Amino acid sequence: MIYDRIILRLGEITVKGRNRGRFEKRLLEQVVEALKSFPRAKATATYGRIYVELNGEAYEPIRDRLKDVFGLSSFSPAKRADSELESIRDAALAIMRSYPDVPRTFKVTVKRAWKQFPHTSHEMNHLVGAHVLRATPNLKVDVHRPDVELHVDIQPEGTYLYCEAVPGAGGFPYGTNGKAILLLSGGIDSPVAGWMAMRKGLELEAVHFHSYPFTSEQAKDKVVELARRLAYYGGGSLKLHLVPFTDIQTALVRFNKEHLLITLMRRAMLRIAERIADRRKAGAIVTGDSLGQVASQTLGSMNVIGRTTSLPLLRPLVMMDKLEIIRMAERIGTYETSILPYEDCCTLFQPKSPSTNPNLNVVERIESSMPELDGMIAAAVDGTETIAVEYGSGGKVGDLEESWF
Amino acid sequence: MLYFDHCASTPPHKEVIRTLAEVMEHHYANPSSLHKPGAEANKLIERAREQAAALFGVKAEEWIFTSGGTESNNLAIKGAARQYRSRGNHLVTTGIEHASVYEAFRQLEREGFRVTYVPAGPGGHVSPERIREACTDDTILVSVMHVNNEVGAVQPIAEIGRWLRSRPKTLFHVDGVQSVGKLPVSLKEWGIDLFSISAHKLQGPKGVGLLYVREDVRLDPLFSGGQHERGLRAGTQNVPAIVAAAKALRLAIESQPLRLERMTRLRERLVRQLQAIPELVVNGDASSGEMAPHIVHFSYPGMKPEVIVHMLEQNGVVVSTKSACSSKDDRPSRVLLAMGLPHDRAASGVRISFGDEHTEQDIDKLAAIIRTTVDTLKPLERKGGGQA
Numbered sequence: 001m002i003y004d005r006i007i008l009r010l011g012e013i014t015v016k017g018r019n020r021g022r023f024e025k026r027l028l029e030q031v032v033e034a035l036k037s038f039p040r041a042k043a044t045a046t047y048g049r050i051y052v053e054l055n056g057e058a059y060e061p062i063r064d065r066l067k068d069v070f071g072l073s074s075f076s077p078a079k080r081a082d083s084e085l086e087s088i089r090d091a092a093l094a095i096m097r098s099y100p101d102v103p104r105t106f107k108v109t110v111k112r113a114w115k116q117f118p119h120t121s122h123e124m125n126h127l128v129g130a131h132v133l134r135a136t137p138n139l140k141v142d143v144h145r146p147d148v149e150l151h152v153d154i155q156p157e158g159t160y161l162y163c164e165a166v167p168g169a170g171g172f173p174y175g176t177n178g179k180a181i182l183l184l185s186g187g188i189d190s191p192v193a194g195w196m197a198m199r200k201g202l203e204l205e206a207v208h209f210h211s212y213p214f215t216s217e218q219a220k221d222k223v224v225e226l227a228r229r230l231a232y233y234g235g236g237s238l239k240l241h242l243v244p245f246t247d248i249q250t251a252l253v254r255f256n257k258e259h260l261l262i263t264l265m266r267r268a269m270l271r272i273a274e275r276i277a278d279r280r281k282a283g284a285i286v287t288g289d290s291l292g293q294v295a296s297q298t299l300g301s302m303n304v305i306g307r308t309t310s311l312p313l314l315r316p317l318v319m320m321d322k323l324e325i326i327r328m329a330e331r332i333g334t335y336e337t338s339i340l341p342y343e344d345c346c347t348l349f350q351p352k353s354p355s356t357n358p359n360l361n362v363v364e365r366i367e368s369s370m371p372e373l374d375g376m377i378a379a380a381v382d383g384t385e386t387i388a389v390e391y392g393s394g395g396k397v398g399d400l401e402e403s404w405f
Numbered sequence: 406m407l408y409f410d411h412c413a414s415t416p417p418h419k420e421v422i423r424t425l426a427e428v429m430e431h432h433y434a435n436p437s438s439l440h441k442p443g444a445e446a447n448k449l450i451e452r453a454r455e456q457a458a459a460l461f462g463v464k465a466e467e468w469i470f471t472s473g474g475t476e477s478n479n480l481a482i483k484g485a486a487r488q489y490r491s492r493g494n495h496l497v498t499t500g501i502e503h504a505s506v507y508e509a510f511r512q513l514e515r516e517g518f519r520v521t522y523v524p525a526g527p528g529g530h531v532s533p534e535r536i537r538e539a540c541t542d543d544t545i546l547v548s549v550m551h552v553n554n555e556v557g558a559v560q561p562i563a564e565i566g567r568w569l570r571s572r573p574k575t576l577f578h579v580d581g582v583q584s585v586g587k588l589p590v591s592l593k594e595w596g597i598d599l600f601s602i603s604a605h606k607l608q609g610p611k612g613v614g615l616l617y618v619r620e621d622v623r624l625d626p627l628f629s630g631g632q633h634e635r636g637l638r639a640g641t642q643n644v645p646a647i648v649a650a651a652k653a654l655r656l657a658i659e660s661q662p663l664r665l666e667r668m669t670r671l672r673e674r675l676v677r678q679l680q681a682i683p684e685l686v687v688n689g690d691a692s693s694g695e696m697a698p699h700i701v702h703f704s705y706p707g708m709k710p711e712v713i714v715h716m717l718e719q720n721g722v723v724v725s726t727k728s729a730c731s732s733k734d735d736r737p738s739r740v741l742l743a744m745g746l747p748h749d750r751a752a753s754g755v756r757i758s759f760g761d762e763h764t765e766q767d768i769d770k771l772a773a774i775i776r777t778t779v780d781t782l783k784p785l786e787r788k789g790g791g792q793a
Contacts, residue, residue, distance in 0.1 A: 217444050218439075218444055401449070403424075405453070405456055405652055405655070
């Protein structure tokens with residue numbers, strides 16, 4: 001590997017004026033967290049940039065890890081040289097020779113941030129370019145459409161040479177835009193919604209409703225697994241609130257308004273989620289709703305269900321097609337888990353013909369005829385089990401089990 | 406007793422024994438069952454799989470658990486050949502493979518496949534050139550062992566694998582039973598599609614092995630039954646053995662670099678002392694390629710190897726003739742013949758293989774015992790042919 005470090009460029013946060021310092025600090029923390037399994041790699045921040053020194057760690061796995069850190073617009077594997085002509089020329093030649101198939105055309109782009117450097121950028125273009133050309137006879141300069149563009153960035157502490165820019169995940173550093181509650185069902189959509197919210201800098205805590213014994217232990221494991229994947233994107237840890245929903249669900253089923261069952265269930269879920277959001281000081285609820293996908297996600301249903309809460313309801317997927325969502329789920333690594341065939345509490349007791357346009361008055365009347373509902377909601381909130389899901393660990397395991405591996 | 410037969414089987418690690426017993430006691434439910442104890446047992450298997458994946462830098466789904474090295478080799482070879490028969494009818498392997506590879510190919514020959522057995526050079530190494538020459542447009546599988554289990558020659562897997570990369574329709578199987586834990590293994594870098602491991606060769610329990618099946622590779626399963634192990638290997642998984650195997654694998658691989666260094670020194674020490682005994686020829690040649698650090702193989706031309714093994718055992722040293730899986734067969738070693746060794750050398754091979762518990766003193770003691778054994782046996786030598 002010819003490169004010895006990676007230059008990381010910050011994304012949208014550069015527009016953030018006074019908050020910039022906080023954002024940069026948070027991003028550095030996220031990068032350090034992401035590099036935890038590469039102990040020799042060392043990240044340091046300078047104005048507007050982060051440098052990762054590889055110190056012998058392989059570049060490719062670190063590249064793959066950094067692609068998933070929010071708040072990075074792009075990054076480049078780079079080689080450092082002393083800010084002195086000979087050293088820069090040697091490094092430039094070494095890089096151009098490191099290509100397994102020597103490129104045919106190239107161009108040099110010099111940026112001289114350190115104005116005390118004796119040669120101007122223009123002179124440096126020639127001094128470096130000519131040196132490379134002399135040593136690699138088959139190579140030509142093409143300033144318009146080069147196979148390789150060699151960047152030379154001259155800074156006071158050293159000069160950085162790089163060719164490629166790998167696109168980063170973009171967005172804001174995790175947790176710089178407040179906190180929200182994610183309704184995590186176990187399906188394909190909600191983890192994708194969570195990922196999009198996290199990319200926008202929202203810190204998430206996930207809420208999952210289970211109806212044991214109607215849903216299985218595996219259904220819960222599946223959600224823990226999804227939360228674990230999201231934790232990977234969110235600094236390594238994610239709180240998961242597991243809400244016992246059996247009593248509410250069976251009470252609503254017994255009420256025998258089959259076509260409104262899903263509407264009533266979703267409203268109860270939102271009430272519970274809102275109370276958990278209050279307790280956890282979260283300012284929004286994120287759902288995987290996508291317009292028209294199922295009966296509970298028609299505009300009419302969204303209206304009747306959404307009125308339950310006064311918190312902003314964020315629906316990142318609302319205008320996306322199912323196939324786009326599936327492709328994203330595959331890319332972020334949640335799809336395989338999401339399609340495991342365990343029933344969740346929404347597929348259970350699914351009515352044959354759920355209402356696509358529930359009537360708000362009817363729904364409210366049913367709810368007011370169930371005086372026990374409030375108590376059940378409070379009980380569900382109180383009975384909620386909260387676990388911290390860690391990325392990279394097998395979750396909650398006993399010491400005994402740990403010692404077997 | 407000095408146990409110098411690690412290639413046949415290793416003393417299980419104390420931690421492996423504890424794991425085996427504890428998992429057996431706590432997790433007896435069927436890992437395919439729907440209930441919680443079943444789900445917990447299944448979780449242990451999946452964790453074992455993830456551990457194997459992390460140790461090799463591959464995906465968890467790419468490992469399947471089998472009953473051992475023999476099954477891994479059979480499943481890889483027969484499974485791949487039968488699955489991809491429509492692509493071609495030709496298979497390539499070497500003449501120095503373990504019986505579980507060699508006999509699997511013999512069976513495929515009876516099923517109508519054409520098999521080329523590439524011989525090794527006198528030093529025990531197969532040349533990548535010869536493998537290349539053996540491949541035709543019809544070749545769907547190449548199988549080469551990483552470390553030969555008799556003489557310990559390390560085969561040029563990286564080179565063969567790199568070349569095979571240019572032939573996406575030819576799968577590459579590597580029998581890694583004798584190499585894991587002793588040498589570094591890079592499945593991805595070496596372009597390996599199928600890789601066999603046996604747990605009891607690395608201080609794990611018997612009856613459990615692993616097979617790496619690169620994603621996108623399909624195999625025709627050997628067993629009919631349930632959809633266990635991605636449908637590739639029907640049969641209720643051996644949960645305690647699988648967990649214990651994952652532990653053994655971790656212990657073996659984490660200490661591999663240190664072991665390699667330490668054993669290389671022990672091997673050199675032993676080889677030096679054996680070379681000083683004029684009656685013996687050390688087999689396997691470090692000048693034609695790398696040698697595994699834990700195996701020393703020598704011939705005593707003119708002497709039946711069983712006699713040496715029994716004499717050494719009387720003196721408190723346990724070694725073996727050829728592979729344990731073939732050791733009751735008293736013909737000359739097929740492997741040594743495939744290296745082009747003369748009959749008397751091929752019929753008089755003795756294998757010494759050591760492990761972590763051995764010290765330089767043990768090696769010196771072993772060499773001294775071999776020395777006196779040879780002195781005792783010398784009057785019984787049968788020169789000229791050595792056919793017993």
